[in-house]
Amino acid sequence: MTRLPGSRRGRSLLTLGTLLLGLAGCSTMPAFGPSAAAIDKSAADIVADTDDVLPFRIIDVSASTLPAATASGRSFPAAFRGPGLRTTDEVIAVGDRLEIRLWEVAEDGLFASAGRRETVLNAVVSNSGEITAPYANTITARGLTTAQLRAVLLERYRGQAIEPEIAVAITETQSRATTVLGAVGTPGRVVIASSGIRLLDLIAQAGGTSHADWEVSVTVQRASSSATVLLSDILENSASNIVIFPGDIVSIAHVPRRFVVYGAVKRPGNIEIPLEEAHLAYLLSEVGGLNDRIAQARAVFVFRPAAAGGLPEDLRATAYRFDFSRPDTLLLAGMFRLEPTDITYVASADAVDFQKFVSIILSPILGSASTATNLGD
Numbered sequence: 001m002t003r004l005p006g007s008r009r010g011r012s013l014l015t016l017g018t019l020l021l022g023l024a025g026c027s028t029m030p031a032f033g034p035s036a037a038a039i040d041k042s043a044a045d046i047v048a049d050t051d052d053v054l055p056f057r058i059i060d061v062s063a064s065t066l067p068a069a070t071a072s073g074r075s076f077p078a079a080f081r082g083p084g085l086r087t088t089d090e091v092i093a094v095g096d097r098l099e100i101r102l103w104e105v106a107e108d109g110l111f112a113s114a115g116r117r118e119t120v121l122n123a124v125v126s127n128s129g130e131i132t133a134p135y136a137n138t139i140t141a142r143g144l145t146t147a148q149l150r151a152v153l154l155e156r157y158r159g160q161a162i163e164p165e166i167a168v169a170i171t172e173t174q175s176r177a178t179t180v181l182g183a184v185g186t187p188g189r190v191v192i193a194s195s196g197i198r199l200l201d202l203i204a205q206a207g208g209t210s211h212a213d214w215e216v217s218v219t220v221q222r223a224s225s226s227a228t229v230l231l232s233d234i235l236e237n238s239a240s241n242i243v244i245f246p247g248d249i250v251s252i253a254h255v256p257r258r259f260v261v262y263g264a265v266k267r268p269g270n271i272e273i274p275l276e277e278a279h280l281a282y283l284l285s286e287v288g289g290l291n292d293r294i295a296q297a298r299a300v301f302v303f304r305p306a307a308a309g310g311l312p313e314d315l316r317a318t319a320y321r322f323d324f325s326r327p328d329t330l331l332l333a334g335m336f337r338l339e340p341t342d343i344t345y346v347a348s349a350d351a352v353d354f355q356k357f358v359s360i361i362l363s364p365i366l367g368s369a370s371t372a373t374n375l376g377d
Contacts, residue, residue, distance in 0.1 A: 036299030090194035093175035263346035264295035299347035
């Protein structure tokens with residue numbers, strides 16, 4: 001065996017000492033996240049070990065365990081869906097402009113003059129809800145229908161006008177307005193029919209929205225109640241195309257869906273997918289796929305928080321595990337529909353920590369990773 005010169009032997013011993021110190025400190029090296037074994041252990045021992053870790057269960061995804069896609073199917077509460085278009089007469093409100101047409105049978109009546117038997121009177125409902133008409137004094141008009149106000153006027157003009165006939169109409173009103181806010185073409189106040197307007201018609205009247213319907217939330221506030229439904233659910237369920245009444249406030253918001261993915265992938269991050277049905281295969285392709293240098297192909301997890309009543313009380317989430325060493329997993333990933341609350345994590349391979357050690361600790365000292373592999377030569 002060839003003996004190393006003293007200086008070379010000293011350098012080798014120094015390198016070996018550095019290696020041993022580095023191995024002792026491996027536990028402090030950076031990592032992409034927990035290994036697959038750590039995830040398995042947490043799921044198995046969570047109840048016995050500690051209450052500080054949220055309990056979850058692991059499901060190995062196969063053709064038989066692939067979860068069925070769940071449609072949101074959310075709709076407005078019954079209190080919003082119950083009322084239909086109003087069939088009762090409109091009532092007069094503060095700020096309304098009224099047109100009162102009065103006819104008399106004689107040409108020398110209270111208002112009539114030679115050749116002119118029709119008289120047009122205009123009135124505005126005051127803040128106190130009253131109007132003033134000639135020879136009729138002050139009338140409380142707020143809360144009356146046009147037919148009820150007509151009856152009051154006929155009574156007031158009895159004995160003054162000659163066999164009068166009266167018609168009352170609301171020509172301008174502020175009480176029939178609703179407010180549309182947010183991501184529509186022309187947000188603002190919209191005057192609608194007194195009977196109400198369907199929600200989709202109102203959105204169209206406000207200029208519509210340019211965003212994908214599955215990324216648009218619609219919130220309706222009525223008095224002290226409010227409810228939010230996705231525009232896609234409204235389009236799919238006619239019962240959610242509710243009637244909007246004067247005074248309602250409709251807010252349209254663009255809520256882009258983003259899916260969290262991190263771990264041993266090429267471009268981890270918060271990824272936006274421009275598809276209504278986002279699948280795991282699409283998400284992984286958006287991040288460049290698994291990092292084949294460090295990823296553990298058998299340990300790709302999708303963590304899904306439990307919906308209300310979806311799991312036993314002692315479980316908070318489900319971790320779906322994919323084994324991409326199996327060819328059929330590519331098909332399963334294409335059928336696995338993601339939900340906005342999902343967190344996708346690709347575990348690191350067991351040898352990755354040593355590779356990090358070689359690249360981070362040894363390379364600066366020895367010059368290259370290949371030198372470390374030849375230490376024993």
